[in-house]
Amino acid sequence: MEICYLESAASTQTLLEEAVKNGKLEPPICVWTLNQTNGVGSRGNDWRGLEGNLAFSFAMKLDALPNDLPPQSASLYFGFLFKETLNSLGSQVWLKWPNDFYISNKKIGGAITKIFGRAIVCGVGINVISPDAAFGAIDIALEPPKTLKKFLQKAQGAEKWGEVFSRYRLEYPLSQAYQVHSDARVFALKDAVLEADGSVRVGEERVFSQR
Numbered sequence: 001m002e003i004c005y006l007e008s009a010a011s012t013q014t015l016l017e018e019a020v021k022n023g024k025l026e027p028p029i030c031v032w033t034l035n036q037t038n039g040v041g042s043r044g045n046d047w048r049g050l051e052g053n054l055a056f057s058f059a060m061k062l063d064a065l066p067n068d069l070p071p072q073s074a075s076l077y078f079g080f081l082f083k084e085t086l087n088s089l090g091s092q093v094w095l096k097w098p099n100d101f102y103i104s105n106k107k108i109g110g111a112i113t114k115i116f117g118r119a120i121v122c123g124v125g126i127n128v129i130s131p132d133a134a135f136g137a138i139d140i141a142l143e144p145p146k147t148l149k150k151f152l153q154k155a156q157g158a159e160k161w162g163e164v165f166s167r168y169r170l171e172y173p174l175s176q177a178y179q180v181h182s183d184a185r186v187f188a189l190k191d192a193v194l195e196a197d198g199s200v201r202v203g204e205e206r207v208f209s210q211r
Contacts, residue, residue: 001028001058001152003145008035012057013112013123020059020119027119028064030152032056032144039125040112050129054144057123058152062115069161071115072208073198075099078122078155079111080168085151091140095168097175097189097200098209101126105177106136162196169194182207 009015012031019025036055069077076098083095096102101109109126130137176190192200192207199208 001030001156003030003032003148003152006031006033008037009033009055010036010038011040011123012036012055013040013114013121016057016059016123017114017116017121020121021116025059027059027061028156030056030058030148032148034128034144036125040123050127050131052129054126054128054142054147055124056144056148057121058155059119059121060156062118062120064156064158065120066158066160070197070199070208073098073161074113074115074120074122075111075209076168076198077161077164078113079124080164081154081159082111082124082151084167085147085154086138086140088150089140089142089147091138093138094171094174096178097172097180097194098198102174103136103139106130106134108136108138161198165196165198180207 006012012033016025016031020027033055034053035051036053039055079099079101080095083093083101086093093101093103093108099111100107109124111122111124113120113122127135127137128142172194179186179188187202189200192202194200195206199206
């Protein structure tokens with residue numbers, strides 16, 4: 001996969017989505033920066049960033065993904081693979097359902113995905129520097145080129161969803177201390193059951209990441 005460094009970007013996710021849709025860039029490709037000024041977060045929110053924090057987005061063709069991957073759980077799939085990459089480098093980061101990176105009890109970043117046409121674009125943001133006391137930062141000396149190369153090799157390996165999910169399921173209990181937003185309501189994950197397709201069941205309702 002080609003990896004392109006940008007001195008700065010408003011949003012790597014928006015930039016790459018538009019470039020792929022308009023045929024200016026062709027998957028597989030990744031763009032990254034340490035100076036993202038207007039990142040995209042969950043539920044359409046902005047992701048507040050500081051210069052020095054890592055932001056990247058990558059595009060892949062849908063036919064390169066594992067054939068058992070539920071499209072609605074792509075953020076969880078790629079988020080967990082990135083979490084494992086950081087773990088292999090010494091970080092204690094974990095993935096809160098469905099797409100948030102945490103160190104201990106503080107959020108340090110997240111992953112979002114968007115599918116259009118025959119491509120998927122996944123964006124990731126990680127705090128190297130915490131913006132304020134409400135958020136945390138990565139607990140290792142991050143080397144972006146090395147980290148990205150290692151992760152993208154893993155992401156392109158097309159490891160089966162079932163194998164990745166079986167590992168995520170062991171970590172899911174950490175998420176049950178938290179609440180999540182679904183549309184206009186909030187629910188506690190301690191009241192939810194994790195399903196094999198990556199959704200959670202709350203009563204009779206099934207909820208996917210919607211990110």
